[in-house]
Amino acid sequence: MTAPSPGPFAAAFPPEAVRRVACVGAGVIGGGWAAHFLARGYDVTAWDPAPDAERKLRRLVDAAWPALEQLGLAEGASRGRLTVVPELRDAVADAEFVQESAPEKLELKRSLLAELDAAAPPGAVIASSTSGYPMTDMQGEATDPGRLLVGHPFNPPYLIPLVEVVGGESTDPGAVAWASRFYEVAGKSVITMDRELPGFIANRLQEALWREALHMVANGEASVRDIDASITEGPGLRWAFMGPCLTFALAGGEGGMAHMLDHFGPSLKSPWTRLEAPELDAPLRDAMVEGCEEAAAGRSIAQLVAERDQGVIDVLRATGRLPQGSGGHKDRGDATAEGEST
Numbered sequence: 001m002t003a004p005s006p007g008p009f010a011a012a013f014p015p016e017a018v019r020r021v022a023c024v025g026a027g028v029i030g031g032g033w034a035a036h037f038l039a040r041g042y043d044v045t046a047w048d049p050a051p052d053a054e055r056k057l058r059r060l061v062d063a064a065w066p067a068l069e070q071l072g073l074a075e076g077a078s079r080g081r082l083t084v085v086p087e088l089r090d091a092v093a094d095a096e097f098v099q100e101s102a103p104e105k106l107e108l109k110r111s112l113l114a115e116l117d118a119a120a121p122p123g124a125v126i127a128s129s130t131s132g133y134p135m136t137d138m139q140g141e142a143t144d145p146g147r148l149l150v151g152h153p154f155n156p157p158y159l160i161p162l163v164e165v166v167g168g169e170s171t172d173p174g175a176v177a178w179a180s181r182f183y184e185v186a187g188k189s190v191i192t193m194d195r196e197l198p199g200f201i202a203n204r205l206q207e208a209l210w211r212e213a214l215h216m217v218a219n220g221e222a223s224v225r226d227i228d229a230s231i232t233e234g235p236g237l238r239w240a241f242m243g244p245c246l247t248f249a250l251a252g253g254e255g256g257m258a259h260m261l262d263h264f265g266p267s268l269k270s271p272w273t274r275l276e277a278p279e280l281d282a283p284l285r286d287a288m289v290e291g292c293e294e295a296a297a298g299r300s301i302a303q304l305v306a307e308r309d310q311g312v313i314d315v316l317r318a319t320g321r322l323p324q325g326s327g328g329h330k331d332r333g334d335a336t337a338e339g340e341s342t
């Protein structure tokens with residue numbers, strides 16, 4: 001089904017040299033990307049077929065701009081560097097990078113990506129914001145599928161740093177490496193995946209939580225309010241600055257992840273969630289322990305505990321849940337910020 005790539009990806013220029021970006025599809029995500037790239041000092045050309053797209057896009061960028069000013073604009077960054085054009089080919093004709101953010105419909109994405117591939121200059125990478133389609137399923141109609149890849153953002157792309165980068169079966173690994181570097185230069189936090197996985201990484205994790213929440217509401221086991229509070233008053237406070245694996249390692253005390261797994265491993269057999277656990281065999285145990293050591297990057301358990309504690313206090317303060325100038329006292333009795341509970 002997939003057309004053969006015309007050859008290895010040959011970038012027209014290094015990621016650091018990009019100045020002109022095209023945003024194709026300018027709704028919530030395309031508009032958010034446009035705001036981000038403008039704030040980082042790029043020239044942005046946008047195209048969207050909706051009749052009122054330009055008005056909506058400029059309104060979105062205007063609304064985002066105060067936040068972007070707070071974050072600090074790149075030198076020369078200006079909303080005046082946004083151009084909205086009536087023809088798709090004009091948007092990408094001289095683009096050095098293309099970000100596609102059209103509606104999540106497979107057939108639309110397949111033909112649009114082929115159109116973009118035909119119109120964009122050779123050597124320009126074309127990234128899709130898709131929330132879930134593997135690029136393998138979208139790149140089949142393109143003449144040069146080697147330069148097509150997924151660059152999956154989180155809403156709003158001008159504030160949430162994460163972008164997950166992954167190619168399809170016909171994507172050239174050189175294009176993936178180029179895009180990952182480009183996004184880094186453009187101020188994003190990049191996760192480069194070496195294989196396609198439905199939902200990528202972050203959405204799989206979000207979705208597991210989301211489905212369990214829906215189950216609990218459907219069964220009358222918990223209210224929406226309690227589900228939300230269980231995260232914002234509980235583990236969500238930690239996840240803003242330390243991921244779920246490293247925070248769980250701290251539940252193992254001085255023994256870290258190894259002790260945590262030995263202690264709580266049997267709970268994996270308990271019906272604590274509808275999602276089935278994998279077998280906690282030796283290779284998985286080792287992978288978790290080694291992964292946490294790598295993530296700790298030389299920091300001791302004591303240092304990580306101190307970082308976590310300070311991080312929770314910072315988040316509580318930043319979200320107005322500590323009295324001004326408080327050293328750590330909470331002003332709401334219902335907040336449970338920490339503890340060695342997993």
Ligand SMILES: NC(=O)c1ccc[n+]([C@@H]2O[C@H](COP(=O)([O-])OP(=O)(O)OC[C@H]3O[C@@H](n4cnc5c(N)ncnc54)[C@H](O)[C@@H]3O)[C@@H](O)[C@H]2O)c1
Nearest residue numbers: 025026027028029030050101102103104129130131153155
């Ligand atoms: N909304 C999110 O939180 C989120 C997060 C990450 C990724 N995404 C992905 O981003 C993409 C865009 O989603 P969105 O939430 O911005 O949707 P949206 O409906 O807000 O915007 C889609 C835009 O695409 C335009 N459009 C329609 N047909 C088009 C075509 N043929 N070519 C180009 N543009 C066309 C529409 O006019 C609209 O402005 C989807 O692939 C979605 O899965 C969304």
